[in-house]
Amino acid sequence: MKRYVYIGIVAFIVIVTxxxxxxxxAKKPEPKLDTPEIQKLVEKKCVEPKEFMKREHMKLLNxxxxxxxxxGTRVYVNxxxxxxxxxxxxxxxxxxxxKKKFCDECHNYAGVKPYCWxxxxxxxxxxxQI
Amino acid sequence: xxxxxxxxxxxxxxxxxxAGSGPAGLTPLFGIxxxxxxxxxxxxxxxxxxxxxxxxxxxxxxxxxxGQQRSxxxxxxxxxxxxxxxTGVIGRMVLEIFLxxxxxxxxxxxxxxxxxxxxxxxxxxxxxxxxxWAFFIVLIRHMRLFIEPxxxxxxxxxxxxxxxxxxxxxxxxxxxxxxxxxxxxxxRRWYIPQVRYISLPADYFPLFLIIAIATTxxxxxxxxxxxxxAVKTLLLSLMxxxxxxxxxxxxxxxxxxxxxxxSALLAYFPFSKLMHLGGIFMSPTRNMxxxxxxxxxxxxxxxxxxxxxxxxxxNEFRDKMKASxxxxxxx
Numbered sequence: 001m002k003r004y005v006y007i008g009i010v011a012f013i014v015i016v017t018x019x020x021x022x023x024x025x026a027k028k029p030e031p032k033l034d035t036p037e038i039q040k041l042v043e044k045k046c047v048e049p050k051e052f053m054k055r056e057h058m059k060l061l062n063x064x065x066x067x068x069x070x071x072g073t074r075v076y077v078n079x080x081x082x083x084x085x086x087x088x089x090x091x092x093x094x095x096x097x098x099k100k101k102f103c104d105e106c107h108n109y110a111g112v113k114p115y116c117w118x119x120x121x122x123x124x125x126x127x128x129q130i
Numbered sequence: 131x132x133x134x135x136x137x138x139x140x141x142x143x144x145x146x147x148x149a150g151s152g153p154a155g156l157t158p159l160f161g162i163x164x165x166x167x168x169x170x171x172x173x174x175x176x177x178x179x180x181x182x183x184x185x186x187x188x189x190x191x192x193x194x195x196x197g198q199q200r201s202x203x204x205x206x207x208x209x210x211x212x213x214x215x216x217t218g219v220i221g222r223m224v225l226e227i228f229l230x231x232x233x234x235x236x237x238x239x240x241x242x243x244x245x246x247x248x249x250x251x252x253x254x255x256x257x258x259x260x261x262x263w264a265f266f267i268v269l270i271r272h273m274r275l276f277i278e279p280x281x282x283x284x285x286x287x288x289x290x291x292x293x294x295x296x297x298x299x300x301x302x303x304x305x306x307x308x309x310x311x312x313x314x315x316x317x318r319r320w321y322i323p324q325v326r327y328i329s330l331p332a333d334y335f336p337l338f339l340i341i342a343i344a345t346t347x348x349x350x351x352x353x354x355x356x357x358x359x360a361v362k363t364l365l366l367s368l369m370x371x372x373x374x375x376x377x378x379x380x381x382x383x384x385x386x387x388x389x390x391x392x393s394a395l396l397a398y399f400p401f402s403k404l405m406h407l408g409g410i411f412m413s414p415t416r417n418m419x420x421x422x423x424x425x426x427x428x429x430x431x432x433x434x435x436x437x438x439x440x441x442x443x444x445n446e447f448r449d450k451m452k453a454s455x456x457x458x459x460x461x
Contacts, residue, residue: 005184005412008180008411008412009181012180012408016172016176019277020369022277023278023370024277024278024279025278025370028363055357058299062297106358106359108280109362110274110359111274111275111284111285114298
């Protein structure tokens with residue numbers, strides 16, 4: 001009977017410490033913003049402030065999808081009153097043409113698999129190209 | 131008072147975390163020190179409980195017999211509810227742990243008209259299944275923040291959990307189910323007078339704590355948001371024993387509240403009813419085979435008893451017995 005207790009204790013320790021022994025090397029993601037399109041911009045600004053985009057971009061993208069596809073609204077007016085075309089491929093990806101370095105870097109790190117690319121065509125990127 | 135007291139305790143914990151990591155700025159305490167201490171208490175406390183239970187004596191076979199025991203070959207034997215072999219016990223335990231079989235057999239008695247009626251009652255089983263499975267899946271999904279690269283099974287679970295692709299970040303069903311089932315189990319405790327009568331703060335407090343943990347998690351994911359990359363960096367640094375609070379990115383207070391409540395749960399765990407996680411494996415009424423009619427089980431506490439039977443007694447006192455006129459068997 002005692003044998004089972006020892007097996008149980010070992011199993012408990014292995015399971016509980018699982019995140020400790022499998023954590024892996026922490027390599028912080030570094031999303032890159034230096035695409036040719038962004039370099040060309042005079043005022044390097046996204047549709048909304050950076051902090052907002054960092055936290056809320058997924059919500060904004062969801063609103064854009066609903067606006068463009070369900071309501072047919074193709075114009076987005078941002079907090080500064082500037083107008084943008086509601087389009088992932090033509091507005092977002094025009095500047096952020098580096099999906100691998102810009103999107104995937106953080107998404108992979110945080111284990112997020114957005115379903116944008118179920119419908120949209122992901123931009124073709126070659127290795128080495130930014 | 132039992133309910134309000136437990137609720138207040140959770141609110142106090144929430145406020146401590148809010149004040150400590152927000153205005154007081156003690157993020158290293160709430161992000162590093164307390165989680166480490168909590169994990170330490172959890173592991174050591176859990177082991178202490180397991181060893182304590184393992185040391186206790188179980189001299190007799192006491193499985194609950196939920197069906198016909200093994201007998202003659204022409205009598206139908208209830209293999210899972212009255213297992214006589216090790217395999218049967220494993221089958222019983224698997225069903226118990228994954229499907230809560232004994233809760234499934236819950237019954238309810240009521241007086242209908244003039245008759246006492248017994249009927250099946252599955253409501254507790256449904257609530258408990260939803261609660262436990264949702265909690266378990268939520269826990270596994272969190273591995274995305276503890277392991278780099280993120281393992282495939284986490285992605286698989288997330289794809290199932292967010293199957294309906296509602297909103298962005300997409301809605302995880304288990305989060306809704308966990309809070310819903312937690313609230314349901316609380317309301318059940320509260321509304322049914324008999325259950326309310328036997329409920330203690332030790333029943334309400336963990337329930338409220340888990341509901342609070344799930345709620346802060348849901349708020350963080352869907353509403354206020356937090357810098358998830360910074361959160362993972364912090365957690366990975368904790369897991370690799372090189373703790374570092376990310377300086378540049380500021381992790382929101384809500385994250386520290388969530389983490390502190392989880393730490394409180396972990397530290398409370400070994401000393402509470404939540405230890406049924408370990409206890410289920412060590413329940414003699416579930417983990418023993420009913421082979422009483424197959425094997426001879428000798429009571430391990432039997433020891434040679436010093437007896438003094440009548441013959442010896444008479445031999446010792448014969449003279450005195452005769453002298454006082456007490457009849458004796460041997461002259």
